Amino acid sequence: xxxxxxxxxxxxxxxxxxxxxxxxxxxxxxxxxxxxxxxxxxxxxxxxxxxxxxxxxxxxxxxxxxxxxxxxxxxxxxxxxxxxxxxxxxxxxxxxxxxxxxxxxxxxxxxxxxxxxxxxxxxxxxxxxxxxxxxxxxxxxxxxxxxxxxxxxxxxxxxxxxxxxxxxxxxxxxxxxxxxxxxxxxxxxxxxxxxxxxxxxxxxxxxxxxxxxxxxxxxxxxxxxxxxxxxxxxxxxxxxxxxxxxxxxxxxxxxxxxxxxxxxxxxxxxxxxxxxxxxxxxxxxxxxxxxxxxxxxxxxxxxxxxxxxxxxxxxxxxxxxxxxxxxxxxxxxxxxxxxxxxxxxxxxxxxxxxxxxxxxxxxxxxxxxxxxxxxxxxxxxxxxxxxxxxxxxxxxxxxxxxxxxxxxxxxxxxxxxxxxxxxxxxxxxxxxxxxxxxxxxxxxxxxxxxxxxxxxxxx
Amino acid sequence: xxxxxxxxxxxxxxxxxxxxxxxxxxxxxxxxxxxxxxxxxxxxxxxxxxxxxxxxxxxxxxxxxxxxxxxxxxxxxxxxxxxxxxxxxxxxxxxxxxxxxxxxxxxxxxxxxxxxxxxxxxxxxxxxxxxxxxxxxxxxxxxxxxxxxxxxxxxxxxxxxxxxxxxxxxxxxxxxxxxxxxxxxxxxxxxxxxxxxxxxxxxxxxxxxxxxxxxxxxxxxxxxxxxxxxxxxxxxxxxxxxxxxxx
Numbered sequence: 001x002x003x004x005x006x007x008x009x010x011x012x013x014x015x016x017x018x019x020x021x022x023x024x025x026x027x028x029x030x031x032x033x034x035x036x037x038x039x040x041x042x043x044x045x046x047x048x049x050x051x052x053x054x055x056x057x058x059x060x061x062x063x064x065x066x067x068x069x070x071x072x073x074x075x076x077x078x079x080x081x082x083x084x085x086x087x088x089x090x091x092x093x094x095x096x097x098x099x100x101x102x103x104x105x106x107x108x109x110x111x112x113x114x115x116x117x118x119x120x121x122x123x124x125x126x127x128x129x130x131x132x133x134x135x136x137x138x139x140x141x142x143x144x145x146x147x148x149x150x151x152x153x154x155x156x157x158x159x160x161x162x163x164x165x166x167x168x169x170x171x172x173x174x175x176x177x178x179x180x181x182x183x184x185x186x187x188x189x190x191x192x193x194x195x196x197x198x199x200x201x202x203x204x205x206x207x208x209x210x211x212x213x214x215x216x217x218x219x220x221x222x223x224x225x226x227x228x229x230x231x232x233x234x235x236x237x238x239x240x241x242x243x244x245x246x247x248x249x250x251x252x253x254x255x256x257x258x259x260x261x262x263x264x265x266x267x268x269x270x271x272x273x274x275x276x277x278x279x280x281x282x283x284x285x286x287x288x289x290x291x292x293x294x295x296x297x298x299x300x301x302x303x304x305x306x307x308x309x310x311x312x313x314x315x316x317x318x319x320x321x322x323x324x325x326x327x328x329x330x331x332x333x334x335x336x337x338x339x340x341x342x343x344x345x346x347x348x349x350x351x352x353x354x355x356x357x358x359x360x361x362x363x364x365x366x367x368x369x370x371x372x373x374x375x376x377x378x379x380x381x382x383x384x385x386x387x388x389x390x391x392x393x394x395x396x397x398x399x400x401x402x403x404x405x406x407x408x409x410x411x412x413x414x415x416x417x418x419x420x421x422x423x424x425x426x427x428x429x430x431x432x433x434x435x436x437x438x439x440x441x442x443x444x445x446x447x448x449x450x451x452x453x454x455x456x457x458x459x
Numbered sequence: 460x461x462x463x464x465x466x467x468x469x470x471x472x473x474x475x476x477x478x479x480x481x482x483x484x485x486x487x488x489x490x491x492x493x494x495x496x497x498x499x500x501x502x503x504x505x506x507x508x509x510x511x512x513x514x515x516x517x518x519x520x521x522x523x524x525x526x527x528x529x530x531x532x533x534x535x536x537x538x539x540x541x542x543x544x545x546x547x548x549x550x551x552x553x554x555x556x557x558x559x560x561x562x563x564x565x566x567x568x569x570x571x572x573x574x575x576x577x578x579x580x581x582x583x584x585x586x587x588x589x590x591x592x593x594x595x596x597x598x599x600x601x602x603x604x605x606x607x608x609x610x611x612x613x614x615x616x617x618x619x620x621x622x623x624x625x626x627x628x629x630x631x632x633x634x635x636x637x638x639x640x641x642x643x644x645x646x647x648x649x650x651x652x653x654x655x656x657x658x659x660x661x662x663x664x665x666x667x668x669x670x671x672x673x674x675x676x677x678x679x680x681x682x683x684x685x686x687x688x689x690x691x692x693x694x695x696x697x698x699x700x701x702x703x704x705x706x
Contacts, residue, residue, distance in 0.1 A: 011645065018651030028655065039512050039630075085548035290604065325634045363645050364510065365638025369631065370604035388510030400640070402505045408514035410502045411469075412521055421473045440685055441646070443474050443677050450476035451497040458495070 007359040013334040014363070023160070025182035029332060030159050031322045037265030038319070045257055045267055052064040057377040060313035063245045067303065070212045070245050071105065071294070077215025082277035084291045090298075094121050094239070097293055099130075105235050105289070107132060107201045111193075113219070114121065114138040115206025116154060116316060117239040117295050119338035123204065131322055135196050138224035140190050141393075147175040149357045152332035154339065155263050155318035160331055193225065201235040207240035208315070210294075220259060220269040225275055236278065236287040242294050243312040249274075255315065262317035262375040265369065300352030307386040311346050313376040320370035320380055321330065326363060335360065341381045342370035349387055358391030418452055421445040460492045464531055466547075466571060468539040469501035470673040481577040481700045482539050482574070488705045489583055494534060498525055504546040505628070507554060508639050515554055522547065523560050526567045536570050537577040539696055540672050541603025541614060548608050558576070573603055574671060574696065575612045584615045589702035591620040591623060595693075596665040598656070600672035604632040613671060616695055620702045626663045633659060635670075637678035653682035668692045 017023055042049045051382040063070060075085045088094035098121075101107070110132055112118065127134040136145040140158035144151055149170050151157030158166070166185055167178045176188050197203075205226055207219040217238055219226045230236045238290030246255060260266040264295065302308055321327045321341030337357070339346045345360035361384045370380040392401065410416040425445045432439040448456075463486060466481045526536065538674035539542045548568035555564040578584055585676050597617075603609045610632070617625050636642060636652025657679060660668050668690055670676050679692045 011647070014645060015647035018647040024651060024655065066520060117696070156651075322512075323631075325636065325652045325655065327646055329648050329655065361510075362641065363648065365601070365634050365636060365641050365649070367601035367632075367634035367638070369601070370633070370636065372605060383622050385508065385510070389512060390510070392510035400509060400644075404509055404511050404514045408503075408506055408517045411503075411518045414497045414500060417469075417500050441680060441681065445473050445478050448476060450472045450479035451500075453476050453480065454497065 006356045008335060009336065010363065012358055013336075014330045014396050016142045017330040017334055023331060027160065027164070027328050030156075031328060034265060034322055038261065038322075039265075041265045041267065045261055045271055052254065052258060053375055053377050056254055056315075057253070057310075057313060059247065059251055060315075060376050061248060061310070064083055064243070064303070064309060064312055066247075067242070067245070071242060073098035073389055074210055074212040074215060074245060074296075076276070077213065077293060078210075078217075080213070081215045082280075082290065083215070084289065086291060086293045087296070088293050088295050091121050094295055094297070095126055097291075098123070098237070100127065101202070101235065101237060101291060102130065102132065105201065105364055107235065109196075109200045110202045110204055111139070111200035111229050111233060112132040112136050112204045112397055113206070113221065114141050114157070114225075115204065115239055116151075116237055116338055117206050117297075118204060119151060120295070120297055121239070123239075126354075133194070135200075137193050137196070137223075137229050138221070139186060139223060139225075142193070144168060146170070150333060151338075152340075153318060153321055154316050154341070154343075155321075163309060173389045180327060197228045197232040198425075200233040202235045202237060203229040203231075205236065205238045206231050207238050207292070209246050209252070209255060210240055211246045211249050211252075211274075212245055212247050214274070214276070215275045215348065216249070218252070219273045219275065220256070220271070221273075222264075222266075222270040223272050227271055230273070230275060231286055234288050236275075236356050237293065238275070238291070239293045242296055242299055243314070258375050259315050260374070262319040298347075302347060302350045305350065308346065308350060308383050310378050311343070311380075311383060313349075313378055314343055315376060316343075319373040319375060325365070325367060325369065325370040325372045342384070343378070344381045345388065346380055348380075349391065353390050354387070354394050357412060358387070358395060361391055388459040414451060418449050421449060460490055461492060462492045462543070463577075464494045464496070464526075464534045464536045466499055466502075466536050466543065466577060466616070467495070468538065468540040468673050470677055471501060471539065472500070474677060475575060475694070477674055478539060478694045478696060479687045481694070481696045482537070483637070484700055484705045485696055485703075486537070488703070489581070489586065493500075494531070496525055496531070500691075502543040502546045503554075504543065504550075505639055507546065507550060508641075514634045517557070519547075519551060519554055519564070520560060523551070523555070523564050523567050527563050534570075535572060535577070537572055537574060537692065538572050540674070541573050541600040541607055541609065542572050542674055543670050544576075545602040545606035547571045556636060570682065571606060575609060575616055576607075578616065583681050585619065587616060587699060588619040588621075589699070590621040590623075591698065591702035593666045594624040594626060594664065596626045596628050596660040596663055596668045598628070598668050598670040598675055598692075599632045600670060600675050601634050603631055603671055606696070611700070613695065616699065620699070621692065623702065626660075628656075628659045628663050628665075635675045635679050636682070637674045639674065642678055650682055650685075653678055654686060657683055657686070657688050657690070661690060668696050669695045671695050 021282040207217040215412040327341040348355040503515040506514035551564040636649040642649035
């Protein structure tokens with residue numbers, strides 16, 4: 001009964017979060033502050049935001065239409081650059097590859113920069129289980145790691161934490177003096193991390209883009225931690241989804257500002273690194289070896305379904321989460337999956353199984369705010385509708401499918417509709433007497449339908 | 460006299476017939492020959508949104524066949540709900556894709572006009588004159604804003620109403636949390652969303668909320684009642700009929 005349990009746990013968590021006023025107000029406030037800069041940046045940085053989206057969508061569609069060829073081109077060029085390109089079909093595959101790297105290079109300590117694919121692989125738990133000390137270096141990721149939590153958001157993993165809470169976490173785990181000053185808190189993390197970069201054997205990162213023509217990976221960040229993570233340790237392992245490709249390095253002129261604007265309302269992220277491989281013979285710094293795991297993990301399934309294939313355009317900017325009234329009500333943890341919000345609800349059922357995760361498709365009012373803001377024009381809320389069709393076909397909810405069958409039968413006959421409503425009205429009167437609180441949740445049918453009013457007054 | 464057919468959404472039919480009556484009054488005020496067919500019970504959206512295409516088709520097929528019947532084939536249809544209009548215009552072609560009704564369903568969609576589209580098409584916006592001394596928030600439904608692309612058209616409905624101060628509580632449309640069966644399946648989330656929306660409206664110090672969708676109105680009324688928001692929530696037609704003193 002796994003399906004009932006993910007679904008019912010989702011409902012339980014969502015009820016708690018939705019009723020938590022403090023949580024809702026904080027999330028709304030944090031996101032509103034992003035919204036205003038994002039809106040501003042769209043106007044100032046782009047002559048025409050809509051045509052920028054259109055172009056980006058076209059480029060990503062070109063990638064998807066030519067995915068096998070572009071992946072091969074990327075692999076050839078990356079290999080020529082000195083990268084060791086590895087392929088992982090699923091989580092188990094990726095774990096085996098990581099294990100081999102750990103053993104081959106005698107890895108004892110790992111430092112990580114932000115990577116959502118590593119969340120798919122639950123890499124922190126995997127490494128911990130092998131007795132390997134692992135520390136996140138992105139400030140937000142570090143905070144949630146120290147708090148033994150999962151990231152709250154694709155882009156801003158600790159958006160749900162206040163300065164006071166962060167201070168308490170640092171005091172408890174790093175043994176520092178409490179402070180509610182954001183700069184001091186950042187300083188504490190920085191001091192702590194500097195030591196880690198120097199002593200770690202392996203740096204693990206994600207990748208924001210893979211450039212097919214250049215054979216390089218892109219990492220966008222604001223703290224410089226990814227540069228240190230990928231440059232200091234003697235081995236660098238990057239993990240990226242196979243959909244992260246861009247055809248050419250020239251596409252960055254659009255995609256760098258596009259991602260920064262949509263994600264955080266910046267012109268550009270502060271550090272944009274193009275990494276072509278390990279240290280070259282004449283270079284003093286950098287890792288001796290660089291691996292790149294290209295992760296499928298369900299992406300081929302999405303690729304094979306025409307109705308949802310365009311979801312692979314996603315550049316993980318998080319804009320749809322910020323726009324989503326459901327996300328803003330329940331927050332990231334409620335989803336219990338690395339990718340939350342609208343994009344999570346679209347792709348998770350295909351990555352992890354419709355049976356267990358189909359409820360995410362229904363947990364939406366289909367308002368379409370996500371589709372409005374998506375920089376690569378993924379029709380997210382329409383994909384939720386097609387997910388619902390698939391979920392219904394695979395594992396129909398007995399209650400709702402029977403209810404709607406009855407409803408559809410009734411709706412084809414005016415006589416049944418009006419008499420059904422009359423019966424419902426009676427039922428409601430009873431309910432009001434027996435359970436007034438429940439009755440408040442259901443609207444009471446009118447004494448007379450419009451149809452019967454018309455019959456009496458107009459015919 | 461122009462003929463026009465009313466499409467009365469199921470929620471108006473069963474819960475708020477007074478909204479349908481108000482629309483009738485408004486149309487008659489402009490001397491339309493108003494037609495109504497009681498077999499138009501619902502557009503079928505609840506089943507469509509649940510992913511149950513068979514049931515959605517069963518209901519929608521009736522709508523398509525009634526609207527295409529000989530006596531009504533040339534009659535424009537007016538619908539006081541952005542959501543039902545979106546269903547019939549945008550989603551019927553998808554619902555009937557590859558079905559015998561495909562062509563007919565596409566034709567139906569282009570004939571159905573949401574209230575503000577209808578009033579614009581028949582050049583009536585300038586004739587909506589009246590007075591209403593209140594500060595009012597307009598809640599645009601997500602379907603009319605995002606599926607029908609009616610983002611600011613509603614403003615024109617109220618421009619001739621003297622004394623009415625129309626407030627748009629947010630730069631982008633914000634969902635009230637209704638979402639059809641969503642509000643039953645995920646009650647907590649839906650309630651939280653409604654509270655956010657109602658607070659947003661209340662914070663603009665309005666005396667009333669109007670909307671173009673009975674679904675939003677129903678949901679916001681329920682939650683406003685549960686949570687003690689003292690804000691009347693009505694359909695734009697009801698406000699117009701009041702302001703224009705149509706009896």
